[in-house]
Amino acid sequence: MNKRTDATLKLEQVLHQALSGLPPRQAPATLESRVANELARRALLPWWRASFASWPVAARVMFILVCAVLAAVTILGGVSAYLGDRSFEEVSALVLSWAHPLLTVLSSAGGLVALLMHVIPPLWLYGILGVGIFLYVTLFGLGAAAYRTLYLPSSAGNAS
Secondary structure: OOHHHHHHHHHHHHHHHHHHOOOOOOOOOOHHHHHHHHHHHHHOOOHHHOOHHHOOHHHHHHHHHHHHHHHHHHHHHHHHHHHOOOOHHHHHHHHHHHHHHHHHHHHHHHHHHHHHHHHOOHHHHHHHHHHHHHHHHHHHHHHHHHHHHHHOOOOHHHOO
């Protein structure tokens, strides 16, 4: 080890010993009463001012239904404004003319996947699945290691 590393480790040890000898900090005397008052205030809030997860089930279902209806009305209003005075048959033909190429591509892709599932041996598919899971776990581990290295404080001074 070089001289700078030895000095840094010694400084860390001295600081650790000095700081660990200090008494723990005391919370302010009013903290407990302020926390209790805030909890009591939040408990008195009406249900619609609390978090969505604490709403009654019926209110949550109604809220989601109303949001879905508003989204559908918005989309249909935009489509009807775009299409104007066209009849249902014209609109249906227009939608099908737009959807036909997409459905053709999806049908072709489905046929290709079915063909590949019959041609590729199942053992290879399991191997590919295993490699994919391994790569995912490796990526997760590397992300955790990077987070620990970059964002968590060093624990070199704590090992005394």
